[in-house]
Amino acid sequence: MGFEKFLFYVFALITLWAAGMVITRRNPVHAVLFLVLAFVTSAALWILLEAEFLGIVLILVYVGAVMVLFLFVVMMLDVDIATLRAGFIRYLPLGALVTVVMAIEMFLVVGPANFGLDAFPAPAPLGADVSNTRELGLLLYTVYLYPVEIASVILLVAIVAAIRLTLRHRPDTKYIDPSRQVSVKKGPDRIRIVKMATEDQVPMPALAGGHSQDKEETE
Amino acid sequence: MIELWNALPLVIQILLKIAAIVLPLLLLVAYYTYAERKVIGYIQVRIGPNRVGWRGWLQPIADAVKLMMKEIIIPTKADKVLFLLAPMIAIAPALAAWAVFPFDEGLVLADINAGLLYILALTSLGVYGIIIAGWSSNSKYALLGAMRSAAQIVAYEIAMGFALVGVLVAAGSLNLGDIVNAQSGNILTWFWLPLLPLFGVYVISGVAETNRAPFDVAEGESEIVAGFHVEYSGMAFAIFFLAEYANMILISALTALLFAGGWLSPLPQSWVAGVFLLDDGFHWLLLKTFFFMFLFLWFRATFPRYRYDQIMRLGWKVFIPITIVWILVVALAVIYRLPPWWSA
Numbered sequence: 001m002g003f004e005k006f007l008f009y010v011f012a013l014i015t016l017w018a019a020g021m022v023i024t025r026r027n028p029v030h031a032v033l034f035l036v037l038a039f040v041t042s043a044a045l046w047i048l049l050e051a052e053f054l055g056i057v058l059i060l061v062y063v064g065a066v067m068v069l070f071l072f073v074v075m076m077l078d079v080d081i082a083t084l085r086a087g088f089i090r091y092l093p094l095g096a097l098v099t100v101v102m103a104i105e106m107f108l109v110v111g112p113a114n115f116g117l118d119a120f121p122a123p124a125p126l127g128a129d130v131s132n133t134r135e136l137g138l139l140l141y142t143v144y145l146y147p148v149e150i151a152s153v154i155l156l157v158a159i160v161a162a163i164r165l166t167l168r169h170r171p172d173t174k175y176i177d178p179s180r181q182v183s184v185k186k187g188p189d190r191i192r193i194v195k196m197a198t199e200d201q202v203p204m205p206a207l208a209g210g211h212s213q214d215k216e217e218t219e
Numbered sequence: 220m221i222e223l224w225n226a227l228p229l230v231i232q233i234l235l236k237i238a239a240i241v242l243p244l245l246l247l248v249a250y251y252t253y254a255e256r257k258v259i260g261y262i263q264v265r266i267g268p269n270r271v272g273w274r275g276w277l278q279p280i281a282d283a284v285k286l287m288m289k290e291i292i293i294p295t296k297a298d299k300v301l302f303l304l305a306p307m308i309a310i311a312p313a314l315a316a317w318a319v320f321p322f323d324e325g326l327v328l329a330d331i332n333a334g335l336l337y338i339l340a341l342t343s344l345g346v347y348g349i350i351i352a353g354w355s356s357n358s359k360y361a362l363l364g365a366m367r368s369a370a371q372i373v374a375y376e377i378a379m380g381f382a383l384v385g386v387l388v389a390a391g392s393l394n395l396g397d398i399v400n401a402q403s404g405n406i407l408t409w410f411w412l413p414l415l416p417l418f419g420v421y422v423i424s425g426v427a428e429t430n431r432a433p434f435d436v437a438e439g440e441s442e443i444v445a446g447f448h449v450e451y452s453g454m455a456f457a458i459f460f461l462a463e464y465a466n467m468i469l470i471s472a473l474t475a476l477l478f479a480g481g482w483l484s485p486l487p488q489s490w491v492a493g494v495f496l497l498d499d500g501f502h503w504l505l506l507k508t509f510f511f512m513f514l515f516l517w518f519r520a521t522f523p524r525y526r527y528d529q530i531m532r533l534g535w536k537v538f539i540p541i542t543i544v545w546i547l548v549v550a551l552a553v554i555y556r557l558p559p560w561w562s563a
Contacts, residue, residue, distance in 0.1 A: 131333075
């Protein structure tokens with residue numbers, strides 16, 4: 001067994017274990033962290049497949065951004081395990097049915113008939129100087145230009161829709177408009193300078209004790 | 220010597236190289252904390268630490284010994300495993316990112332094609348240390364600090380990533396060595412000039428990304444005591460401290476590499492070729508890195524802390540639009556071969 005094969009089994013085992021933990025852990029934060037681990041080991045598997053760009057981008061996008069936001073939301077949830085488990089028996093038959101259908105479907109698609117070296121011969125390993133990123137970029141922006149552009153427009157529509165759905169103006173919240181805030185001028189907006197004639201020159205008090213008396217005189 | 224080196228097994232060679240990077244880095248981290256206290260001291264007309272050793276030179280050693288001797292207190296209802304795992308998750312990416320960092324022409328541990336992407340991916344993992352620390356401490360202040368940090372880092376990572384997209388468009392490569400060589404010429408052909416807005420965005424996002432003042436709301440002591448590491452003590456706390464400073468050094472070194480020509484001399488190569496110390500070399504990279512490291516300290520001593528909503532506004536509504544516009548400008552400049560940067 002070569003070292004690469006050994007690495008593959010190590011990462012594959014960790015991925016499966018982490019994926020199992022994601023759906024069995026009670027604590028949602030633990031589940032999300034195991035999902036992160038599953039992503040990291042999947043990225044390692046992709047790198048073993050010579051798909052370095054995809055592997056690094058999986059870490060960058062899913063682990064570095066998406067899962068951080070996920071964790072952000074999950075940490076604030078107060079999950080009540082008892083209510084979650086309340087309908088377990090009631091939904092069990094339906095759930096089992098869905099599981100069986102999904103398992104059959106997956107078997108048909110990724111079953112042993114569709115795998116193996118005779119169905120897909122192993123591709124020749126690429127040289128060390130082949131830039132994965134460059135090859136992928138060239139393909140995406142020449143051969144697959146229209147699918148890429150259509151996918152990006154669909155994503156843009158999803159972003160706009162999500163923002164529109166969550167955007168609501170609540171008149172009761174006190175909102176600071178930064179552009180108005182920074183444009184405040186000292187002159188008219190913040191203080192009013194009142195010009196007034198000075199009164200007669202008041203003699204400076206000789207002692208500190210004469211202060212209160214002084215004040216009364218000026219008034 | 221060379222034969223002895225070549226006789227060593229590859230694993231030992233790589234381990235020695237890793238030690239040659241990490242040990243000076245940790246020493247630099249220790250003296251960066253000393254420099255910070257001294258520099259901010261002088262900016263505020265104080266002397267700074269001056270008791271341990273000559274002019275306080277042994278202060279970081281004394282601090283390290285003190286932190287190692289202290290007890291690591293684990294809060295009663297904390298998630299123990301995650302609580303102890305968090306500092307390790309914080310420091311690991313800060314050290315692992317150096318694997319692809321070129322210190323001089325060809326002087327790099329792993330010369331991979333997607334070096335920039337690798338560094339971006341690893342620096343995006345550092346936030347997990349903070350979030351896990353905040354959550355596992357089972358403390359309100361720590362959780363609030365983690366929340367602030369998560370939102371802030373996600374916001375600034377996008378601006379930072381776009382700034383790096385500008386660099387890779389300008390250099391036409393993701394390999395860090397190639398990016399430096401694409402800037403060769405003199406101080407005016409380095410990328411800081413054609414990518415000036417991205418340079419500014421990168422430096423400021425770097426300060427935000429490392430949770431340093433004026434963006435240090437994750438530990439804002441006036442509001443949430445010490446934020447995410449409020450429950451940490453002893454060596455566990457020291458690891459967070461190390462991670463923060465190692466990240467600052469990494470961001471400074473990357474700025475020097477991506478925008479300030481790395482190890483290239485600021486003078487044209489025709490003037491300085493072969494001249495001692497003026498020629499290209501590691502010392503230029505070190506000098507530039509130290510300059511950007513000094514900026515971090517200078518910022519801290521100069522600016523008051525940002526208000527939280529202003530940080531979010533700056534990241535999402537100012538920096539991201541600036542970077543998107545400038546990527547378009549750079550792309551056009553590259554296509555139309557704008558001299559002197561892309562005339563070749």
